[in-house]
Amino acid sequence: MDRQTPKSPWAVMRPVQGQIRFAMALAALGTVFGLVALAMLAWVIHRLIEAPGDWPWTPMFGVLVCTVLAYLLRINSFDQSHYAAFRLEQILRTRLAEHLARVSLGEIQRIGAGALAKVIQDDVKELHVFVADSTPLHARAYAGPAITLIALLWLDWRLALAAVAVLALGFVAMSLAMRDRAELVRRYHAARERVSAAVVEFVQAMPVVRTFDTGTDTFGRFQHALESYLGFLTHWYREASLSGRLGMAVLNPMPTLAVLLWLGAWLGWRESLDFSTWLAVLLIGTGMAEAMMPLMSLYHLIDKAKLSIARIDEVMDTPELPQVAPEKAHRPQDASLVFEGVGFRYDADGEEAVADLSFTAAPGTVTALVGPSGAGKTTVARLIPRFWDVTTGRVLVGGVDVREMRADDLMGQVSFVFQDTFLFAGSIAENIRLGVPDASQEAVEAAARAAQAHAFIEALPQGYETRAGERGIFLSGGQRQRITIARAILQERPILVLDEATAFADPENELALVAALSQLMRGKTVILVAHRLSTIRDADQILVLDRGRLAELGRHDDLIAHGGLYARLWHGYEQAQAWTLHPDTPPSTPAPSPARLAEMPS
Numbered sequence: 001m002d003r004q005t006p007k008s009p010w011a012v013m014r015p016v017q018g019q020i021r022f023a024m025a026l027a028a029l030g031t032v033f034g035l036v037a038l039a040m041l042a043w044v045i046h047r048l049i050e051a052p053g054d055w056p057w058t059p060m061f062g063v064l065v066c067t068v069l070a071y072l073l074r075i076n077s078f079d080q081s082h083y084a085a086f087r088l089e090q091i092l093r094t095r096l097a098e099h100l101a102r103v104s105l106g107e108i109q110r111i112g113a114g115a116l117a118k119v120i121q122d123d124v125k126e127l128h129v130f131v132a133d134s135t136p137l138h139a140r141a142y143a144g145p146a147i148t149l150i151a152l153l154w155l156d157w158r159l160a161l162a163a164v165a166v167l168a169l170g171f172v173a174m175s176l177a178m179r180d181r182a183e184l185v186r187r188y189h190a191a192r193e194r195v196s197a198a199v200v201e202f203v204q205a206m207p208v209v210r211t212f213d214t215g216t217d218t219f220g221r222f223q224h225a226l227e228s229y230l231g232f233l234t235h236w237y238r239e240a241s242l243s244g245r246l247g248m249a250v251l252n253p254m255p256t257l258a259v260l261l262w263l264g265a266w267l268g269w270r271e272s273l274d275f276s277t278w279l280a281v282l283l284i285g286t287g288m289a290e291a292m293m294p295l296m297s298l299y300h301l302i303d304k305a306k307l308s309i310a311r312i313d314e315v316m317d318t319p320e321l322p323q324v325a326p327e328k329a330h331r332p333q334d335a336s337l338v339f340e341g342v343g344f345r346y347d348a349d350g351e352e353a354v355a356d357l358s359f360t361a362a363p364g365t366v367t368a369l370v371g372p373s374g375a376g377k378t379t380v381a382r383l384i385p386r387f388w389d390v391t392t393g394r395v396l397v398g399g400v401d402v403r404e405m406r407a408d409d410l411m412g413q414v415s416f417v418f419q420d421t422f423l424f425a426g427s428i429a430e431n432i433r434l435g436v437p438d439a440s441q442e443a444v445e446a447a448a449r450a451a452q453a454h455a456f457i458e459a460l461p462q463g464y465e466t467r468a469g470e471r472g473i474f475l476s477g478g479q480r481q482r483i484t485i486a487r488a489i490l491q492e493r494p495i496l497v498l499d500e501a502t503a504f505a506d507p508e509n510e511l512a513l514v515a516a517l518s519q520l521m522r523g524k525t526v527i528l529v530a531h532r533l534s535t536i537r538d539a540d541q542i543l544v545l546d547r548g549r550l551a552e553l554g555r556h557d558d559l560i561a562h563g564g565l566y567a568r569l570w571h572g573y574e575q576a577q578a579w580t581l582h583p584d585t586p587p588s589t590p591a592p593s594p595a596r597l598a599e600m601p602s
């Protein structure tokens with residue numbers, strides 16, 4: 001866990017705080033020059049009234065210089081805060097990426113790629129807005145009134161107090177509008193999230209739902225969420241609007257100006273205020289209210305930034321997978337895989353997904369994991385690449401505990417082909433080269449040929465250079481899988497963990513896939529998560545799992561003869577294969593026998 005994780009909107013700026021302070025100092029200085037320009041303007045008018053026609057060049061020039069300086073300082077302050085925000089964005093994204101590289105894959109899967117991308121992209125962007133825009137405004141909102149007040153007190157304390165009284169009134173109204181704000185903001189975001197969830201559900205479910213009805217159910221939920229969001233917004237607006245508007249009206253320069261005008265005129269009439277002081281107070285005093293106006297929008301920015309920071313913190317707080325110190329790391333010795341009394345729970349107080357599992361996969365053999373749905377097959381496969389660390393026992397790759405091995409060494413020894421095949425946004429060739437960036441084009445093509453992928457890749461618009469992944473070319477599930485198989489073939493790692501795909505699009509694809517797999521498996525230590533039993537008849541050993549425990553272990557024929565869970569699963573499978581739609585039609589041809597993996601054409 002990253003203890004340095006910033007928790008407050010201001011603490012999050014720590015990495016760039018020097019530049020932010022500089023930006024704020026520039027903004028404050030700009031405000032000072034703005035006020036000095038106004039004071040000088042008052043002086044100019046005073047001089048002109050006293051001696052009409054005698055132009056006071058020096059103060060006039062002073063007004064010009066101060067106005068230009070105020071403008072330049074303000075521009076520069078925004079420049080600095082934006083540069084700082086850009087730097088902060090980069091720093092935060094790098095920290096997040098570095099942290100995620102050390103977090104277990106299981107944890108990343110739990111949070112979800114979409115949510116992570118949103119944090120790295122949108123939430124960090126949200127902070128940019130906060131840092132870039134709010135910091136100079138903050139400096140202005142605090143420095144402006146403070147300096148004005150000092151100037152007013154120096155000019156005339158009675159008028160100064162009157163201006164402060166008006167502002168205080170504005171603040172009271174504002175705080176009334178802000179009453180219960182935290183709770184309202186929380187409810188606002190909850191309502192918004194309900195709308196987002198309903199939108200996602202509505203859009204995602206559309207293909208399924210519309211084949212059954214017109215989507216009225218999900219649409220109804222979506223509309224209900226929208227209505228309650230609207231209802232809440234109206235309620236909030238009504239609640240806050242009267243005092244909010246009153247506050248805005250009072251903090252507007254006009255009321256301050258009116259009070260100073262009236263009080264100044266009255267004092268002048270009683271001859272206790274001279275005209276030029278009155279003029280200076282009028283000019284400077286109105287600026288005080290104006291400087292405070294941005295405070296309202298700042299609250300909004302801070303609220304949004306806080307939510308983003310909370311989400312960033314949540315990601316940064318995900319536990320990192322312990323890494324072995326380089327000097328204590330061991331390298332795998334061979335292509336064997338051993339589970340020694342392995343137990344694993346997803347939740348500390350939950351049930352064991354894998355319990356006391358021991359087996360040895362000798363180099364060059366095929367070990368199949370079978371069992372009913374939820375038996376723990378996928379979990380066992382995912383303990384090998386350390387999606388999670390075991391709760392008890394050890395997983396040994398090449399004789400070394402995976403936790404005592406450098407991640408590079410583990411990845412160099414084992415390749416994985418999982419069901420959720422991922423193609424990243426790059427060319428097909430780059431996708432195949434993943435993990436072997438120096439592989440030649442010939443090697444890539446040879447791997448694709450072995451994976452039965454060459455022909456369809458060649459037929460794509462730009463062949464191997466066609467872009468895959470998000471917004472890339474559309475590929476069928478089977479085609480994507482064959483690309484990942486080509487990737488694993490090219491990697492040529494001695495141990496292969498294969499989570500067999502369940503959904504092959506069509507028999508032709510299935511045949512190609514089986515051929516590709518047979519190529520991939522040749523000569524390797526294979527751990528095969530078999531969802532369809534036909535693939536495992538020839539396995540060297542079959543591990544039958546039941547509720548996380550090893551129920552049976554053996555070869556196909558022995559297990560059938562044993563007549564236990566495997567035999568039951570197998571008979572169920574055979575019956576399913578012989579199942580027909582019509583009693584008169586002969587039993588359907590079983591899927592092209594993937595059982596004979598080794599016999600398939602290469």
Ligand SMILES: Nc1ncnc2c1ncn2[C@@H]1O[C@H](COP(=O)(O)OP(=O)(O)OP(=O)(O)O)[C@@H](O)[C@H]1O
Nearest residue numbers: 110346353371372373374375376377378379380531
């Ligand atoms: N990420 C997870 N978090 C919590 N529990 C999980 C998670 N993944 C799986 N489980 C639970 O662990 C148990 C084993 O699941 P696993 O996916 O390993 O079974 P499986 O044999 O591969 O099932 P299937 O054949 O249906 O894919 C199940 O009870 C499942 O609900």
